[in-house]
Amino acid sequence: MESLNMWQWGDIITVSLFVVGIILFRSILSLFIKRVFRNKEGVRQALLSLIKWFTYNGILVFLIVYFSDSKWLFYSFFSIGEVNVTLFLILIALLIITLASRLSKILNHYILPFFYERHQLDKGLQFTMERIIHYVIMVIAVFVSLTTVGIDLSALTVFAGVLGVGIGFGMQNIASNFISGLILLFERPIKVGDRVIIDDVIGDVEKISMRATVVRTLENEHIIIPNSYFLEEKVVNRSFSDPRLRLTVPIGVAYGTDVLLVKEILLTIAREARVANSIILDSPEPFVNFTGFGDSSLDFELFIWISNPEEVIRIKSDLNFRIYEQLNHYGVEIPFPQRDLHIKSGYPIQEKED
Template identity: 85%
Template sequence: MVLDSLSLWQWGDIIRVSLFVVVILLVRFSFTFLIKRVFRHKDGVEKALLSLVNWLTYNGILVFLIIYFSDSKWLFYNLFTIGEVEVTLFLILIAVLIITLASRLSRILNNYILPFFYERHQLDKGLQFTMERIIHYVIMVIAVFVSLTTVGIDLSALTVFAGVLGVGIGFGMQNIASNFISGLILLFERPIKVGDRVIIDEVIGDVVKINMRATVVRTLENEHIIIPNSYFLEEKVVNRSFSDPRLRLTVPIGVAYGTDVHLVKEILLSVAREARSDNPIIINSPEPFVNFTGFGDSSLDFELFIWISNPEEVIRIKSDLNFRIYEQLNKNDVEIPFPQRDLHIKSTFNPIE
């Protein structure tokens, strides 16, 4: 009889839980269909509401299970003790619910709501990323504190644990702590920001993400370099986009001795003017300038200076200028020399008479 009652009770639980799950999923389907119909032309609002509905669906099922099995001993079994608080599975689930809600709210805020604010105020990518990280960190820290206090854990009871953690950071986690603090400095002081073009050890790349421990830089070859945050505060880093995105582009040219240097100057300036009229990235001010650098071993050396508004276009514009310069030098019969060496052979052969 006891076994039969237990069997009936277990099957009853399974049926009730299954029915509730089916009802919740049907409600979710209905809300999803309604949101897509009403907000189909408002992409940000639609995604935000769908994300919230998904969270409410799956966490609603979890809350139902907690309430349904609230009389079960296993749910309130003491796992361990912090201070005077007995930590049970129930308390852990409540804390997890609070933290996951905070994480979802942070994601909705950063992905679907704040972009409207960014677009309205025309904020650059770096400032957008900084605001997103700060908001996420603040929300998650608040969520952790709220979850701990909600389940009845006195934060003062964690002082001993914090002390031990501090000693661990001091000895075994120095690099992690240093990089984390450096990441915060990068987000607030912003010597580099997301979207900047930087040069690190003669490698050119774009900053794509600043994480808690490391920064991700994507090179021109689409390779990703993971660089510790502290590197950007301790080493020399060239930031082409720091305060002024304009960049001076230098194109070196060598012509043969005997060439009319004034003709070379006029050819280079005409190439710069033509390229500027065809490409708006080449700016009018400062004006293009030809620098006669000196007398090389086999050539007269010049440099063409032009200014561009987008550092990311350096390679493409420089290649275009080289094509134009080579074409114009050929049209005007200007010789581009190549290094020459004279080889003298001294014979030491003495014929035997």
Template identity: 75%
Template sequence: MSTNLFNEWPWQDIVMVAGFIVFLFLTRWIAGVLINRLFREKGSVQKAALSLINWVVFNGLLLFVIFYFSDSAWLLYPLFTIGQVDITLFLIIIAVLIITFAYRLSNILNEHLLPFFFERHHLDKGIQFTMERVVHYIIMVVAVLVSLTTVGIDLSALTVFAGVLGVGIGFGMQNIASNFISGLILLFERPIKVGDRVLIDDVIGDVEKISMRATVVRTLENEHIINPNSYFLEEKVVNRSFADPRLRLTIPIGVAYGTDVQKVKRILLVVAELARQENSFVLESPAPFVNFKGFGDSSLDFELFLWISNPKEVIRMKSELNFSIYEQLNENGIEIPFPQRDLHIKSAPESLLKGHQEDS
């Protein structure tokens, strides 16, 4: 009986499938060699071509199954029904091919082709991320609509489903829908964008990613804060990179009473000039300014105002300025005072002292 079962196997089909698999991988190898020879330097065009070939090779087997077994009953057997359309394995494979091709096309555009456009037009990181997301969403939505139409599903028949989905969103998916719409607003209105330095609840971080539901902010300690997109529209967020990335640093300094205040002013301006010469992001205009803040309890209080063009350099720049100010004040013999308190002791009345002596 086992011999009869062995003889009943569709050996011709098995050999054809195996042979086609070998053909696919051989074609992939030959195409890879040709592309590497055509593009000596490994660039985006070469990577895009290889990515597309990989999709064709690894999905070629599905295409082969569709055409070779197009008359087979199992391929056209109705699995379930949507409306008046019988969904078969053949239709499912077609839909999968369309969606996977669209996803691969989106990756090729975003990873290999759009960077040429971004570099040529000098677009900032936030605009790049927005364009990448918009291109991806458009391609995938079109792919889903085309795949549904291809399998014979009337899109108008989905209105009932859309109504049910709308009720579900209204009751159980309010937060998800709100965050998704907030994400779209963030991408287009751009109150924050990828690469911005923001201040959230006194925590400084850089916006790394704006996804469909949440925004990822990486702090200076390399921790990741994941906030819902709606947070950035409903709560107060300080964006140090919004519109004008310039930022004013304020460095407080206290010197001892009796110090030549004009000399202090000259020293602080020298510190600012040295910082400008050593760091390209320190701005010459607006010019540095020394503010004589007032008369403190133990010191004469000054502030050095300095403008920088890169908000990400705030902490390092403040530290460098403090080092430089301390060195310059020491070299010029200017004292940075400690807090001082005067204690006045009054003598006791003579009558109390006399009474104490008599008691003893």
């Protein structure tokens, strides 16, 4: 018993010294990289991320090697084909998968942005490429990890058949949303950064994941929408192929107003707003539409074109301020609904004689 206790304390001391040593080595190496790559943010972050992975997983590798003679490390949990799945095999597969995940993160966050900036790719295409690269790397990592630990992939055919049945019955929605997500990434009817209208709610697409799409509304609320919705329902995409958007500002004036004066006022406001704000486009030119004769007003619409759909609310508000100010300046009345009530006297009530 005494020798066993001494051996356990020896293990603890050895492992502790190794952990402290590798952490100190990581700190020194990190300081060195920060100084050498001071002016290269992407390279510095990529190397620091890689060092972080090697630090923690290096400790795991050391533990595997150090306890390689221990029976608990090779205890069989279950079998796949002729391969006994042990803790050792699980840890090896985990190392491969985590390394692939870290490499995918480094590639997408620190290396590919230089490519995107050089070729001026839009935000949606960048997100699509990142997702595809991540999925490819992770699928390859899974296959490599399985073959590395000695699992014959043909032995998984039965499992794949059972999984297929499960998808067919209990996982239809998950499978449908996953496939829909792939279609969204490749066909791109919507993409990250697009402004969309869903059930009269305006929002921006923030993320397209494997199962659902995240849309952030103008009120900064996040809506989680299944991917299949975008392929099965009607969705308005204001940024699909042409980000330009026609903005319509309705206005009503009192009967008897000079309609040509109203037209000139609205066109002047549009020209002044275009000079003050570069988002308002020169072409197509602003247009005043006399829509008709309302119950209480002569109805007009001011059409202008803008280059950024995200600025609709701000520009429309600015135009309304300008229109109200100018109509007051020229004495043009903005009516409100009125109703005339006519009271008709009835016949006199005759009193009954007793």
